[in-house]
Amino acid sequence: MASAERVTAAVLIIGDEILSGRTQDVNLNAIAKFLAAHGVDLAEARVVPDVHEEIVAAVNALRARYDYLFTTGGIGPTHDDITADGVAAAFGVALHEHPEIMAMLHARWGEDVNAARRRMARVPEGGVLVKNPVQGPPGFQIGNVFVLAGVPQIMRGMLEDIGWRLKGGAVVISRNVRVEGAGEGVIAEPLERVAKANPDLSLGSYPFYTADGYGSNLVIRGRDAAVVEAVVEELVASLKAAGIERVFIPDERAA
């Protein structure tokens, strides 16, 4: 699916705790922002439970379809940490104890490298490490798949060792026009008119609801800053011509 213009990625969140509602995921949003800054389009995300067959199927579906796949969760030492097994099975390779991780474990724990800690050294054959700058074992990369921790602070730290490995596309520029006190029922027509006149850009409407009634954040996305800026002006004029008064360009100036 790669092209000269568009580089794509998917995220696979592995963990019963997300599906049970126990934990609010924040890793997807962090990876999405990281990828946007690198010019990579996040095209899909999935959440699967700690079940081997589900992990294998999702890894294979997503790594085949997109340029990159990022997984989070399931790389610790406990019996429910089965991500490395799933990724190895998806690639059809064996797991081995990575010598660099074993050396780290011995440096830290000496003789206390028990069976649980050794689990953290298991990496699929052919995998290379992703540094963990916080504490604990590294993640790894195999092919186009990056296998990262689930703890958000550690996951974000690992991203620092990934940016340089990505071929990025053109970075998407995003601008926001905020409408207050008017619902999408009146916004839709001027918005669609501008969208149709500019088919190379993405224009979206993200409504919100407050005690003050409905409003919406209109988002204009494209890869050419001058074009995006011109369309922002065109949209503001179009909204005002439709009788909408409270139109703002947040953090910059009232339109």
Added chain:
Amino acid sequence: MASAERVTAAVLIIGDEILSGRTQDVNLNAIAKFLAAHGVDLAEARVVPDVHEEIVAAVNALRARYDYLFTTGGIGPTHDDITADGVAAAFGVALHEHPEIMAMLHARWGEDVNAARRRMARVPEGGVLVKNPVQGPPGFQIGNVFVLAGVPQIMRGMLEDIGWRLKGGAVVISRNVRVEGAGEGVIAEPLERVAKANPDLSLGSYPFYTADGYGSNLVIRGRDAAVVEAVVEELVASLKAAGIERVFIPDERAA
């Protein structure tokens, strides 16, 4: 996949704004908690962009595999609100303007029911409405698929009109044992021993990292309260026997 014991569901989040990193999703967690309270296991979640073919493929994959599917997002009046089209295509039925929604729109807007507002009345043939107690158009149900708003406050309101429609399984009881000042490297062995001795329960370890070092929340889940309670006691004893001192049962008492 339904059985007398387990009722399953999936969530499909539809929206470019989640994948671009602009918006932090909170609907998955709200639906997960809602389903857990109704005895329904959330088995998978996906996030797809505002692209017709992606929506159709995901709706069909997930509604076939699980007892229920919940979608969020894309049911407003703007040109990028294409969820109803995708769900109708997935079911192979046409869209029509639902007479109850048209009546609501006329009651609210009189002659001002423009083309954009009429878009909000589009429901697949055979769909029944899901009440929106906040403001704006209702959601709908077709077959085993519930189509809900993306604005979190409205999405949560719509769940109030769904619980009575679900056949629930036995509600899962979840208990938490918190370990501080010890990493999974020492927790893993006693945890796995208790997990293997109780194969009918789910035992998970969800590590965290603070300035104080690693710790973990151990979660014991099952459908029989007495059994879950006994395993909590067994796990606490097992952790203490392994030399772990700071073991707590949060919100209840120190273990």
